Amino acid sequence: MAQCDFYQQQMSLFLSGMLNEEETARLNEHLSLCTSCSEEMTSIKALWAELDAITIEEPSAGMQASFNAILKNYKEDIGSRKNIFIKWNTRIKQLWQLQPRLQLAYSLLMVIVGIGMGYYLSNKPNVNESATKDQINSLALQVTDMQRTLMVTLLENPSASERIRAVNYTNEINKADIKIIQALLATLNNDPNVNVRLATLEALTKFAREPNVREGLVQSIQHQESPIVQTAIAELMVKLQEKRSVKPLQQLLNKKDVDELVKAKIKESLHQLI
Amino acid sequence: MEIFSDNTLMLQVKEGDLDKMGLLFQRHHQALYGFLYRMTGQKEQSEDLVQNVFFRMLKYRHAFAGSGEFKTWMYHVARNALSDHFKRSGKKKSVYELSVVENKVMAEHRSDAMIESRQNRQLLEKAMNSLSNENKELLILCRFQELKYKEVATILNINEGAVKVRVHRALSELKNIYQQLSNK
Incomplete structure (x- = not known):
């Protein structure tokens, strides 16, 4: 059913x-x-009712108290854990407050300044290199100009030793310009002091490759009266193998007031040149 | 003093008013102890388990959603604790140890009627323990814990239809075993 x-x-x-x-x-x-x-209903109902007979042992009276103790411990545990967290948090905060804040700021500042300097120094030359070179060149020019002016001024000095010093300045000038050569040649021809003229001759030797210097030297042979200077020029002419000096030297030989020793020297030089 | 519902109290616990758990313990520990005792048959272990269940609910209070009933949540936690307990003790099935109760009862009232009823009870207990853990648990929940079958369904994570089918099956099985034991 x-x-x-x-x-x-x-x-x-x-x-x-x-x-x-x-x-x-x-x-x-x-x-x-x-x-x-x-x-069936009667029997199953009886069984259901009989289940009531299965009794259980009563629980201990202290269960609530035990749980209250557990609860209390747990609350304290949580509280202490919170306290530990707060303690560490404040400790870390204190650590931050004490020293490193300023130091860190300072360090950061220094790093930034360093980076800035690095950029400045590495970029600047690239931008201004040509300008700097120009500046140096112009400064060099100014120095040369000053030396030249100084020399020309000194050559007019009444003291012979000052004039020799002026002539020696030309050693520092590598590339002779016309003004200096003219000043030196004028000194060679006109200076009253023999020593000054010898020094000038020496200085001019340095520029002997310049055609106008050679020409000036050849022309100055006639103007020289001092035997020492005459001898020195004759030697220089031989050294330079300057054929154009033959004629002025021969004219010098014909002059009456020329020293015999000088004449002998000139003759020797002429021999070598011809 | 206003009487709060279980859920209200549990939500207060969740929000940090841990003392309210003491009140919930007061309300439910007897029933929970009954369930655990019937499942394990051991007094001290059941008492420990009750404390364990309430401590778990305290510790994992944030897991209480509030959408379900506190009572069903409590049984959920209890079933987990119980399953852990069985795993640890290595026993699939527990044995009722009612000798203590029985001896007390026997010493106080000795009569034929009492002896007969005691025998019947022992047979019933034996029959209960012969059931599978699932059927035994279902009958305990339905018979002793004063739960609605909807609540039982929620606790066991099955639908109400399944509860109806299984209750009948469990009861029939119990009846058969009991009759077999009585006829011996």
Whole structure:
């Protein structure tokens, strides 16, 4: 009987309180009609009631107290954990407050300054290199100009030793310009002091490669009266192998007031030149 | 003093008012102890488990959503604690140890009727322990814990229809075992 199977299931549900009023009414109706189900219901109801007999031991009276103790411990545990957290937090904050804040700021500043300097120094030469070179060149020019002016001024000095010093300045000038050579040649021809003229001759030797210097030297042969200077020029002409000096030197030989020793020297020089 | 619902109290615990857990313990520890005792059959272990369950609820209070009932949550936690307990003790099935109760009862009232009822009870207990843990648990929840079957369904994570089918099956099985034991 399929119907009875269904109601037997309903019995269990009835006992465990799972049936509503309508379902309970239908179950009771079936039980009043079906004897076997009614008997089944009686036995299962008895079993259900008997389960009550399974008693349990009463729990200890101290359970609530035990749990209250657990609860208290737990609260304290959480509290101390919070305290530890707060303690560490403040400690870290203090650490931050004490020293490193200023130091760190200072370090950062220095790093930034360093980086800035690095950029400045590495970029600046690239931008201004040509300008710097120009500056140096112009400064060098100014120095040369000053030396030249100084020399020309000094050559007019009444003291012979000052004039020699002026001539020696030309050693520091590598590239002779026209003004200096003219000043030197004028000194060679006109200076009253023999020593000054010798020094000038020496200075001019340095510029002997310049054609106008050679020409000036050749022309100055006639103007020289001092035997020492005459000899020196003659030697220089030989050294330079200057053929144009032959004619002035021969004219010098014909002069009456020329020293015999000088004449001998000139003759020797002429011999070498021709 | 206003009487708060279980859920209200548990939500207060969740928000930090931990003392309210003491109140919940007061309300529910007896019922929970009954469930655990019937499942394990041992007094001290059941008491420890009750403390364990309430401590777990305290510790994992943030897991309480508040959408479900506190009571069903409590049984969920209890079932987990129980399963851990069974794993640890290595016992799939527990044995009722009712000798203490029985001896007390026997010493006080000795009569034929009492002896007969005691025998019946022992048979019933034996029958209960013969059931599978699932059926035993289901019957305990339905018979002793004063839970609605909806709550039982929630605790066992099954739908209400499944509860109905299983309750009948469990009860039939218990009846058969009991009859077999009685006829011996």
